[in-house]
Amino acid sequence: MNFAVIMKRELHGYFATPIAYVFIAIFLVLSGVFTFYLGNFYERQQADLIPFFSFHPWLYLFLIPAISMRLWSEERKSGTLELLMTLPLSRLDIVVGKFLAAWVFAGIALALTFPIWITVNYLGDPDNGIIVASYLGSWMMAGGFLAIGSCMSAITKSQVIAFVLCGFVSLLFVMAGFPLVLDLVKGWLPLTLIDMVASLSFLTHFNAVSRGVFSLLDFLYFTSVIVVWLGATSIVLDLKKGG
Amino acid sequence: MIEVSHLTKYYGDVAALEDLTFKLVPGEILGFLGPNGAGKSTAMKMLTGFLRPSSGEVRIWGSNMWQDSLVAQRHIGYLPEGAPAYEEMTPLGFLQFIADARGLTGVERANRLEQTITVMSLQEVLGQRIETLSKGFKRRVGLAQAILHDPDVLILDEPTDGLDPNQKHQVRKMIKGLSADKIVIVSTHNLEEVTAVCNRAMVLAKGRVVSDGTPESLMAMSPYHGAVTLKSSSASLAEIAEVVGSITGVKEAVPIAGGITIFPENIDNTLFTKVLEVSLAKGWKVDSLYVESGRLDEVFRSLTEGESQ
Ligand SMILES: Nc1ncnc2c1ncn2[C@@H]1O[C@H](COP(=O)(O)OP(=O)(O)O)[C@@H](O)[C@H]1O
Numbered sequence: 001m002n003f004a005v006i007m008k009r010e011l012h013g014y015f016a017t018p019i020a021y022v023f024i025a026i027f028l029v030l031s032g033v034f035t036f037y038l039g040n041f042y043e044r045q046q047a048d049l050i051p052f053f054s055f056h057p058w059l060y061l062f063l064i065p066a067i068s069m070r071l072w073s074e075e076r077k078s079g080t081l082e083l084l085m086t087l088p089l090s091r092l093d094i095v096v097g098k099f100l101a102a103w104v105f106a107g108i109a110l111a112l113t114f115p116i117w118i119t120v121n122y123l124g125d126p127d128n129g130i131i132v133a134s135y136l137g138s139w140m141m142a143g144g145f146l147a148i149g150s151c152m153s154a155i156t157k158s159q160v161i162a163f164v165l166c167g168f169v170s171l172l173f174v175m176a177g178f179p180l181v182l183d184l185v186k187g188w189l190p191l192t193l194i195d196m197v198a199s200l201s202f203l204t205h206f207n208a209v210s211r212g213v214f215s216l217l218d219f220l221y222f223t224s225v226i227v228v229w230l231g232a233t234s235i236v237l238d239l240k241k242g243g
Numbered sequence: 244m245i246e247v248s249h250l251t252k253y254y255g256d257v258a259a260l261e262d263l264t265f266k267l268v269p270g271e272i273l274g275f276l277g278p279n280g281a282g283k284s285t286a287m288k289m290l291t292g293f294l295r296p297s298s299g300e301v302r303i304w305g306s307n308m309w310q311d312s313l314v315a316q317r318h319i320g321y322l323p324e325g326a327p328a329y330e331e332m333t334p335l336g337f338l339q340f341i342a343d344a345r346g347l348t349g350v351e352r353a354n355r356l357e358q359t360i361t362v363m364s365l366q367e368v369l370g371q372r373i374e375t376l377s378k379g380f381k382r383r384v385g386l387a388q389a390i391l392h393d394p395d396v397l398i399l400d401e402p403t404d405g406l407d408p409n410q411k412h413q414v415r416k417m418i419k420g421l422s423a424d425k426i427v428i429v430s431t432h433n434l435e436e437v438t439a440v441c442n443r444a445m446v447l448a449k450g451r452v453v454s455d456g457t458p459e460s461l462m463a464m465s466p467y468h469g470a471v472t473l474k475s476s477s478a479s480l481a482e483i484a485e486v487v488g489s490i491t492g493v494k495e496a497v498p499i500a501g502g503i504t505i506f507p508e509n510i511d512n513t514l515f516t517k518v519l520e521v522s523l524a525k526g527w528k529v530d531s532l533y534v535e536s537g538r539l540d541e542v543f544r545s546l547t548e549g550e551s552q
């Protein structure tokens with residue numbers, strides 16, 4: 001249960017600084033802008049939240065790195081990493097605790113978009129099961145982005161570099177399912193490989209989710225993305241111990 | 244008990260620390276003395292398990308720092324260089340976090356927190372963010388964090404660096420006030436610190452141990468050790484120099500400002516008496532007369548000469 005100690009401290013850290021409030025405010029404003037202006041929420045005349053959720057991968061692409069860049073870089077720079085890593089805590093506890101705090105924080109930001117859910121229920125008669133599944137899927141995807149960001153932040157003590165790296169790697173994961181990319185490789189990659197590339201994409205899995213078909217496979221996909229990248233984080237931290 | 248054997252750290256091709264070997268038992272207060280870049284922090288980072296050695300091993304009460312790090316780390320309290328802390332937290336919140344991370348619970352947790360806060364006199368700043376604290380208080384928060392779980396081994400990297408003389412005095416008093424059954428390792432590039440708190444001193448230069456012994460033995464390496472200095476404002480220094488220079492067993496009498504320093508051939512604890520008797524016989528007006536215990540800064544310089552960057 002030692003990860004809970006880390007998680008508690010981290011979560012407290014988010015809310016002890018303006019970071020949390022700035023992040024949540026920007027997240028809410030942008031998801032509103034995307035949904036109502038770009039997503040034609042009203043014009044579509046449909047009682048669902050597809051326009052809202054379909055922008056999440058893009059929103060996360062640059063908002064999640066803003067959370068994750070701090071995870072390790074800041075501690076390495078300020079020296080607190082030395083304190084943390086010499087406490088009798090396993091590395092797994094530290095990695096998982098930090099990740100969970102960031103994930104819960106992202107979950108809080110996501111949950112605070114609830115007015116849009118109320119709005120759509122007020123305006124029409126949406127399938128709330130689908131909406132719950134979409135929220136869950138969006139949160140799982142946020143976890144995937146955060147796990148990538150955790151690893152990128154472990155690499156460097158510069159938060160700026162961590163931000164850029166996380167954005168870049170996340171973009172690769174999103175874009176893998178983009179028709180543009182798939183068309184590009186279609187000519188010269190065997191079909192099975194193309195399917196593999198596409199199946200690695202956040203977009204492929206999330207599009208299904210935002211339409212309400214949240215299958216066990218998508219759940220497993222995001223879970224394994226999280227596990228793999230947290231494992232990578234732990235390996236990077238271990239390599240860094242060698243100096 | 245700490246056993247360190249052949250601890251070595253390379254950064255690329257450059258050796259930051261080479262072949263550090265020692266053993267400490269409770270009650271020993273070891274000072275790592277050395278110029279900047281000597282490898283003091285590198286050694287401490289490996290002793291605490293933050294950095295993996297290129298070779299060699301560290302055992303804390305038999306537990307290997309790398310194979311059994313959680314057990315080994317439980318014995319240790321560590322103040323990293325610069326006393327890093329989570330700046331947005333309050334000292335109370337920070338210490339509570341450390342207590343939880345150290346697995347303290349219930350009455351023991353409450354007692355240790357209270358005791359540590361008292362020992363470090365942190366009561367008045369408990370609810371203030373660490374980032375707003377003065378340097379002295381920040382350092383005390385760092386020390387509090389290190390002693391919170393009443394560790395067997397305390398490793399302090401430059402605990403008094405950047406503090407004013409009063410604060411330095413306080414920190415030294417705290418280190419000396421620890422119970423005698425602890426092992427303490429402090430690093431410093433401040434010489435007086437070693438004589439003030441340590442009972443063993445290890446001088447590092449360019450990653451190598453160049454001297455290991457008691458602070459007294461370090462002092463004894465000074466050419467001044469055992470010399471006698473005589474100060475006089477009235478008598479003729481030239482005459483004094485000539486007369487004391489001819490005392491048997493005196494190697495040399497060197498004039499200094501307002502006096503003269505007399506170096507013996509060999510360490511000779513009768514030198515003082517001899518000089519005193521001559522002064523009285525000659526009727527010199529002597530302002531002061533004392534035996535030099537040794538000058539650490541000279542020893543330090545000669546040991547690490549040309550080694551610092
Ligand atoms: N991460 C690092 N990478 C490369 N060289 C390093 C690193 N950390 C320390 N060094 C080098 O190792 C040597 C010892 O440093 P350090 O242990 O910090 O010395 P001290 O604490 O005695 O001042 C120095 O020459 C320093 O430049």
Ligand SMILES: [Mg+2]
Pocket residue numbers: 280283284285324400
């Ligand atoms: Mg140092």
